[in-house]
Structures are given as C-alpha cells and as structure tokens.
Amino acid sequence: MVPWLPEKLPSPLVPAWSAPLNHRALAGIAVAGGVVVVADRDLFDKEDVFHCYDAATGLPKWAVRYAANGKLDYGPSARATPLIDGERVFTLSAFGDLHCLRRNDGKVLWKKNLLDEYGGELTAWGMCSSPLVVDGKLIVNPGGPQASLVALRPETGEELWRCPGARHAFASFIVGEFGGRRQLVGYDAISLGGWDPATGRRLWRITPDIEGDFNVPTPIAYRGQALVATENNGARLYGFDREGGAGPQPLATHADLAPDTSTPVILDDRVFGVWGGTLFCLNAADGLEPLWTGRDRALHDYASLIASPAHGGRVIIATLKGELLLLDAAAHEMQMVSRARAFEGGESMSHPAVAGKRIYLRSPNAVTCFGAD
Secondary structure (H helix, E strand, O other): OOOOOOOOOOOOOOEEEEEEOOOOOOOOOEEEOOEEEEEEEOOOOOEEEEEEEEOOOOOEEEEEEEEOOOOOOOOOOOOOOOEEEOOEEEEEOOOOEEEEEEOOOOOEEEEEEHHHHHOOOOOOOOOOOOOEEEOOEEEEOOOEOOEOEEEEOOOOOOEEEEEOOOOEOOOOOEEEEEOOEEEEEEEEOOOEEEEOOOOOOEEEEEOOOOOOOOOOOOOEEEOOEEEEEEOOOEEEEEOEOOOOOEOOOOOEEEOOOOOOOOOOEEEOOEEEEEEOOEEEEEEOOOOOEEEEEEEOOOOOOOEEEEEEOHHHOEEEEEEOOOEEEEEEOOOOOOOEEEEEEOOOOOOOOOOOEEEOOEEEEEEOOEEEEEOOO
C-alpha cells in the first residue's frame, strides 16, 4: 500500500531519468531516504553488483560488487529486494551473501554468508526472502536445521536468536498484530507459521492440504487476519485465536486465485491478484467471493501489483513485458483507467517501487524513474 498513485497514466510515459544496467534481475527496487538501490550483475555475469542512485536525479552515488559465481534457475542474480533502514542498506544475494552497507557511500559495515554460517541449503532458485527489520532486529531465514529463522543485530550482524526448523521457502516475511499478538508471519519450505519477534519462538504451524507449494507470494495482513495465495492451495484467509494462534482451517478460500509467484494486494476489503492471464477481484469481507474477474492481453502468469487509496482507489499493475495498467479499484467490473508502455523488448519480474509522486521501474537493461514531485 502506498499513499499515492496517479489519477491517470500519461501516454507516452516520459522518464524523469534512466540509468543503464548490465543484466536482468529478479530483485525488486528499494527507494527510501532519497536514494534508489537496485540489483545488477557485472558484464561477465560472475559478480553481484548493487547500484545506488540519487532518487531525484538518477546520478550514481555508489556501487558495491563482490564475487557471486554459480548457476541457478532464472540466472544467478539477486532475488531479494534490498532493505533501506535509516542510514543502513541491507542486501542479500541468491547465494546467501548478506551485506550491511552505509547508505551515504556504500561502505561495507559488516557481511556474512547465511548458508555458510547457518547450514542452509542452496536450492535451484537460491535465496529470495528480503531482509526485514523488526523492533531493532534484522530478520533473515537461512533455512538451516538449527537456524531456519534468525535475528541479527542490525548494527553489527551479531546473532540475537535463532529458531530451528525446515529449509527456507521463497516468500518474504511480514510483521503485524494477529490475534492481539505481535508476530512474524511467513513460510518455511513446507508450512505457514508465526514467530515471536522478541524470542524467535514458533507460535503456530499450518501445513496445507495439498503438498508441494513453492511458497513464493508474500502473506498479507488484513484486519488481524492473514491472507495467503499459492499455486496448489489457492487463496486462503486465516483467522487467529486470543493467544495469537492461527487456523487450523481457513476462514475462506478461493481456489482459482492460485499464483505461483505473484503477490496479491488488498484495498478496502478487495483482494486483487493475477493468475493465468486473469485479474481477480475478491471480497475479503465476504468469504473471498468474487466481485469480478477480467482478462487483458497484457496479463500473463506474473505481474507486480501496488495499491493506493488515492483518487478513490487505484491499483497499478506492472506486467511481465513492460506495460503499466492503472485500475479503478472501486469499480464494479474490471475498469482500466489508463495504460502505458514502460519498456519494449524482454521481460522483467522485478517489483517496481513508488515513492513520493514517482514510479521506479526496472526493465531488463535499465532502471527508470517516471513522474515528478
């Protein structure tokens, strides 16, 4: 959820600035504190490179690079979106390289490899979950048998707690109040769960009816409940008891919204999600009943969605092949307010960012800023 999205997209889109990149990447764009941080690779595809640009002008501020050689499905580039937290930037590679960088100049304050240190397994998709700072703790999930989830001191990388469990999944964790209890909610490779952010103790576990979900889409907090959507078990809404425990059975389900990678969004009790070339609008307050569904030539199995209450409700959809679709989120049917082409050629699964009145989007070979404050 962001406070602003445009009432209408200009067509054509005119960049405020654009900076070239060497390779496509799966990691989303991070924007905060006046800077943009984006993942890249070197020309020979042997090193990770993280670039930092001035958010207003696109002028380069710094770049950090290090060896990260290997082969993974969808390439070896970073998957996890960088985290900008005050004066620090946290980056995580597909191979487990966690760096804490100084925001102003990119100086490495500390670093460690999560797989080497905590005994996790390098999967064919690599490490994807974005770091998360909660109550002064940096939360990461190496997926080691004795360190499935780990909290570190952000300033130094010192371990604060670890929780044993299963191999990591691919979704990022969220934090919120569920059942009156503040908790982390996320996945391991086989189950959905909640964890106490103060101690790391696992609070509950739900294993879905159908095995084999990749667990890529991120959970969503909704009015003290948790919405999840995966490819084998569809969309499910879980409630919580007074002790903060979930389930074990969902309050509502919708089997047809079953994305394997794309995360839905919620705005004013409406769930918006993309799967199989279809855009779904479900009523979260009424059993995930469909309000409408629609199809569009630009929609494929993956899309990035961002919601905003601005202008009576807007959802912007960044498609796999470079179109931006702006949706009237309050309409009684699929109503595209406007659409515009952001890039030509290639595909991008990198999640865009919205900051101020600007949209930052990654194409296969550039990061581009659209709009102006």
